[in-house]
Amino acid sequence: MNYITLKNNSSVSLKKIPVAPYSRFMEANVSIMSDNVNNHCVSYFGCPAGGKVRLFCAIAADETHDIYVSSALVNSSEELSSFAAHNPAFEKFEREIHENFGITYPDHPWLKPVRYSSDRADRPARVLNYPFFSSESEELHEVGVGPIHAGIIEPGHFRFICNGEQILHLEIQLGYQHRGIERLFLEKKKILQRSTLAESIAGDTAAGHSAAFVNLWEGLCGFVPDFGLMFQRTLALELERIAMHTGDLSAICTDIAYQLGSSVFGRLRTPVINYFQEWCGNRLAKGLIRAGKTNYQFTGELGSRLIELFDEYEPDFNEMSDRLFKSSSVLARLEKTGVVDIKSSRLLGVVGMAARASNNKRDIRSSHPHDMYEKLGHEPVIKYHGDVCSRSQVRREEISQSIAHIRELLKDIPPADNKRENLKSPDPDTFSISLVEGWRGEICHCAITGGKGELVSYKIKDPSFHNWLALALAVRNNEISDFPICNKSFSLSYCGHDL
Amino acid sequence: MISLILILTAAMFFSGIVIRARSIASGRKGPGIFQPVKDILRQLKKGSVFSDTTSIIFQIAPVIYFASILMGICIMPVGEYRGLISFDGDFVFFAYVLAAGKFFMIIAALDTGSSFEGMGASREALFSMLAEPAFFIIMGSLALLTGNTSFSGIFSTLKFGSHINIALGALTTFVLVMIAMIENSRMPVDDSRTHLELTMIHEVMVLDNSGFDLALIMHGVNLKFAMYGALIANLFIPGFGEYITILIFFAIQVIFAVTVGAIESFMARFRMNHNPQFIFILSSVSLLIFFAVLLVIGKFS
Numbered sequence: 146m147n148y149i150t151l152k153n154n155s156s157v158s159l160k161k162i163p164v165a166p167y168s169r170f171m172e173a174n175v176s177i178m179s180d181n182v183n184n185h186c187v188s189y190f191g192c193p194a195g196g197k198v199r200l201f202c203a204i205a206a207d208e209t210h211d212i213y214v215s216s217a218l219v220n221s222s223e224e225l226s227s228f229a230a231h232n233p234a235f236e237k238f239e240r241e242i243h244e245n246f247g248i249t250y251p252d253h254p255w256l257k258p259v260r261y262s263s264d265r266a267d268r269p270a271r272v273l274n275y276p277f278f279s280s281e282s283e284e285l286h287e288v289g290v291g292p293i294h295a296g297i298i299e300p301g302h303f304r305f306i307c308n309g310e311q312i313l314h315l316e317i318q319l320g321y322q323h324r325g326i327e328r329l330f331l332e333k334k335k336i337l338q339r340s341t342l343a344e345s346i347a348g349d350t351a352a353g354h355s356a357a358f359v360n361l362w363e364g365l366c367g368f369v370p371d372f373g374l375m376f377q378r379t380l381a382l383e384l385e386r387i388a389m390h391t392g393d394l395s396a397i398c399t400d401i402a403y404q405l406g407s408s409v410f411g412r413l414r415t416p417v418i419n420y421f422q423e424w425c426g427n428r429l430a431k432g433l434i435r436a437g438k439t440n441y442q443f444t445g446e447l448g449s450r451l452i453e454l455f456d457e458y459e460p461d462f463n464e465m466s467d468r469l470f471k472s473s474s475v476l477a478r479l480e481k482t483g484v485v486d487i488k489s490s491r492l493l494g495v496v497g498m499a500a501r502a503s504n505n506k507r508d509i510r511s512s513h514p515h516d517m518y519e520k521l522g523h524e525p526v527i528k529y530h531g532d533v534c535s536r537s538q539v540r541r542e543e544i545s546q547s548i549a550h551i552r553e554l555l556k557d558i559p560p561a562d563n564k565r566e567n568l569k570s571p572d573p574d575t576f577s578i579s580l581v582e583g584w585r586g587e588i589c590h591c592a593i594t595g596g597k598g599e600l601v602s603y604k605i606k607d608p609s610f611h612n613w614l615a616l617a618l619a620v621r622n623n624e625i626s627d628f629p630i631c632n633k634s635f636s637l638s639y640c641g642h643d644l
Numbered sequence: 645m646i647s648l649i650l651i652l653t654a655a656m657f658f659s660g661i662v663i664r665a666r667s668i669a670s671g672r673k674g675p676g677i678f679q680p681v682k683d684i685l686r687q688l689k690k691g692s693v694f695s696d697t698t699s700i701i702f703q704i705a706p707v708i709y710f711a712s713i714l715m716g717i718c719i720m721p722v723g724e725y726r727g728l729i730s731f732d733g734d735f736v737f738f739a740y741v742l743a744a745g746k747f748f749m750i751i752a753a754l755d756t757g758s759s760f761e762g763m764g765a766s767r768e769a770l771f772s773m774l775a776e777p778a779f780f781i782i783m784g785s786l787a788l789l790t791g792n793t794s795f796s797g798i799f800s801t802l803k804f805g806s807h808i809n810i811a812l813g814a815l816t817t818f819v820l821v822m823i824a825m826i827e828n829s830r831m832p833v834d835d836s837r838t839h840l841e842l843t844m845i846h847e848v849m850v851l852d853n854s855g856f857d858l859a860l861i862m863h864g865v866n867l868k869f870a871m872y873g874a875l876i877a878n879l880f881i882p883g884f885g886e887y888i889t890i891l892i893f894f895a896i897q898v899i900f901a902v903t904v905g906a907i908e909s910f911m912a913r914f915r916m917n918h919n920p921q922f923i924f925i926l927s928s929v930s931l932l933i934f935f936a937v938l939l940v941i942g943k944f945s
Contacts, residue, residue, distance in 0.1 A: 288759045290842065310763075310916060400843075402835035402913035408670035474832065474912040482915075625763070626916040629840040 147173035148215035153513035170217035189238035207512035234494030260320030299639035322643035330603035347641030353583025361579035386584035479534035483631030497586015503531030509582035607641030647722035655870035665905025687859035705752030706857040712745025723881035764848030781930035824872035
């Protein structure tokens with residue numbers, strides 16, 4: 146066997162992960178991916194191992210609910226043949242490995258570093274003269290947007306090649322937000338520091354990333370979370386999804402200058418995030434999710450407040466979304482804009498809500514259920530057209546679905562449990578993986594521990610890491626003035642990508 | 645002279661009413677109706693910053709633009725009150741004085757060398773050009789209907805009495821309102837509130853302007869709105885006494901402003917490539933008016 150089969154949130158001794166020669170490692174992973182369209186790569190990264198680099202590749206199989214983990218040992222000076230030449234879903238992972246370890250892939254389609262930072266193998270390399278696709282044509286023009294954003298969101302550089310108003314090509318360069326999170330995970334030894342770090346990976350997915358972190362950590366420490374903890378985490382994830390989706394619908398309305406939707410959805414988002422404030426003292430749910438314990442017990446009183454909140458939220462939300470998806474001027478903007486068809490969605494390894502809008506059934510909640518999702522019997526919301534309209538409708542239906550899930554959860558609020566054991570220290574020489582469906586899509590955290598149980602590698606993958614390329618391809622042949630609405634419909638994270 | 649004063653007065657509160665209407669429609673209270681003018685006064689006190697890549701054109705353009713609008717207002721009559729300048733065929737002069745101001749804004753935008761401003765300039769030029777036929781067909785039809793070729797001649801003799809004339813009045817009002825929206829780069833063709841450079845038309849052209857220059861451009865929008873409001877009001881004013889004329893003038897300005905606010909609140913903006921189609925519709929409606937006028941004056945007998 147070239148790989149080992151794991152389940153979500155499980156740990157395995159490093160020795161049990163087979164080390165294959167690179168050529169076999171590559172062949173095995175590329176063929177797993179091509180065997181079944183529902184197999185997708187969740188993480189592929191390198192970890193220094195005694196002067197060499199050990200590459201780990203984790204591929205999730207949605208139908209069997211398994212995760213296939215394999216590894217290979219290579220020298221960083223080696224020239225390797227590229228996975229991406231066979232499957233573009235690996236493109237960015239290999240660029241990251243190239244950036245971190247200096248491994249070169251001569252047959253990689255566009256091998257340039259993922260992030261601008263000194264935090265890479267080739268430190269003296271300058272930011273100036275970064276390669277971009279360019280055009281020699283007299284008729285085409287280039288438009289560079291960013292890295293300073295005109296609005297309030299994060300920095301990123303977008304380089305368009307346009308024919309008049311039409312976009313022929315878009316190249317997205319990120320990395321301006323790089324903070325060295327993965328390195329900080331190794332440097333900061335205290336669990337509280339690490340939990341805080343996990344919450345700061347992407348400010349809009351605090352619950353998602355901290356759920357992934359605590360699931361991983363508890364797995365490493367051999368701690369099985371009880372019903373009360375799982376309940377809280379599921380609730381936080383779904384509330385975060387409702388808040389962010391509502392906020393995004395508001396932002397989509399703002400971008401098409403539909404003031405009514407923009408202000409109504411904007412107003413509806415506020416009580417949801419304020420509820421987090423009521424529950425844990427932070428509107429972004431920071432401090433709520435902690436490994437092996439909770440500082441904010443969920444009470445029956447909080448539960449009835451939440452039901453009250455949804456009783457007010459739902460009628461307004463339904464009325465506004467009915468209006469939104471019936472307004473012809475709105476539909477004229479949303480429909481057939483920024484289309485990602487199912488073929489490219491699978492090819493690029495798109496995840497989460499953006500995948501589900503293209504009839505690509507990627508949902509960790511149903512394929513690799515964690516926390517309470519198995520019990521909830523979650524079924525993903527699927528749309529078929531892959532355009533901005535589908536992505537907005539997925540949001541709308543997921544909000545209703547999340548509210549239904551929460552109402553179901555609230556029927557059985559777990560009693561306070563103060564007899565939790567303390568966390569043990571992590572197992573030595575272990576590989577651990579955790580997948581969580583955040584509001585944006587699949588979040589993957591991987592950890593590897595050394596001989597004394599200390600962390601030697603911590604790998605984070607935000608769903609944005611896959612989806613940025615899909616955005617760049619979705620806007621081709623669209624008008625440049627439709628780019629903002631496409632961008633908003635994907636609603637990707639800059640800092641989650643940049644780490 | 646009175647018409648000039650009336651239009652300048654209307655310009656003081658026009659944007660304020662639009663913003664207020666929008667605020668109320670979205671459930672907010674909104675700022676006072678003189679807030680936009682206060683903002684402009686504040687801007688007027690500031691100095692301008694000029695980019696090193698720009699030339700003298702960029703610096704003189706806002707003043708020329710503002711002057712062209714003032715010139716346009718001088719030509720515009722209000723009911724019986726003639727404009728400061730009035731001669732046969734003055735509506736052609738009116739259209740091209742405004743076009744000259746716009747021309748300078750466009751080359752000033754190109755002068756900055758920014759790819760955004762270039763895009764905005766190209767869009768603005770295209771949409772203004774497409775809106776031009778609609779304006780001329782309308783004014784030509786009205787000239788034909790009344791037998792006069794100056795603004796004050798046309799509007800002092802224009803009377804929408806019979807049924808067909810009422811239909812004419814309604815269509816003319818619709819086209820003029822839409823032309824005003826296009827010329828002022830407002831919804832549904834352009835969105836003045838957006839922060840997204842890639843979708844802007846007018847706003848992206850003035851990204852590099854600041855301080856005094858920006859104030860002129862901002863107040864230019866107010867003046868233009870009031871000017872087009874006066875043009876629309878003229879369709880309804882003739883034949884009333886002096887004071888009632890003034891009352892009707894302000895009433896129509898307020899209704900126009902509220903309409904603009906409502907359009908901006910309850911519909912989404914058009915996709916950029918639908919704009920030319922939409923503007924062509926205005927031209928065809930103007931043609932309809934033209935044929936109706938031919939019918940009224942008996943050319944088809």
